[in-house]
Amino acid sequence: MTEHDTGIRIPLTPDEELLAAQWPRVESLHTDEERLDRMRADLARGFAALADVSCGVSVFGSARVRPDQPEYALGRAVGAALGRAGFDVITGGGPGLMEAANRGARDVGARSIGLNIELPYEQVPNPYLDVSLTFRHFFARKVCFVRYARGFVVLPGGFGTLDELFEALVLIQTDKIREFPVVLVGREHWEPLWAWVGERLLAGGYLDREDLALAAIADEPDEVVEIMRRAALAQGTAL
Secondary structure, three states, X not given: OEEOOOOOEEOOOHHHHHHOOOOOOEOOXXXXXXXXXXXXXXXXXXXXXXXXXXOEEEEEOOOOOOOOXXXXXXXXXXXXXXXXXXXXXXXXXXXXXXXXXXXXXXXXXXXXXXXXXXXXXXXXXXOOOOEEEEEOOHHHHHHHHHHOEEEEEEOOOOHHHHXXXXXXXXXXXXXXXXXXXXXXXXXXXXXXXXXXXXXXXXOOOOOOHHHHHHOEEEOOHHHHHHHHHHXXXXXXXXX
């Protein structure tokens, strides 16, 4: 965030301009009417570009993983397995494990989709995308991640990955979406977190026992595909 000589800060992203609009020290660049128009345009652009995506899977994971790390090879294998099974592969469009999944889809001739986001630092779209969109607002991007997917695949990652994971779990828990699988890929990475969920959240009465079944943990790409195939069938599509 930069500042004028007056100490008024200039927002660096549309999300910051929107969310800090009531703060006296943040410059307001748009009216609410203009903001609403921009939100609508973000969603309309996504809906138009993805209108023919009927059987996608959204794959999440860290942008920080290098191509020489084993997690990258796993992400690429997952993307390829989903593509061979007939799914379009949707990611956040950036580097790391997003790139790996898109690259795997490209390896097998499946459609590879990236939904990028404007950030204060540049997130360059990876070079393995057939469809590349950049959203102004996180919420509009998240709508498209869910609307055009039959399920979520979650590779190892940080706060952004956890955000997508837990938002999906809340949508399922509250029946906003149904027959929507969430697969955590990599037992070594995810089992400690899921054990904590059981030990602390379930034990504390913050969850019901059936909530623990809202996510599956898998190591192999074929396991991921089988879970997604079963979900697609429950949703009305046989692959």
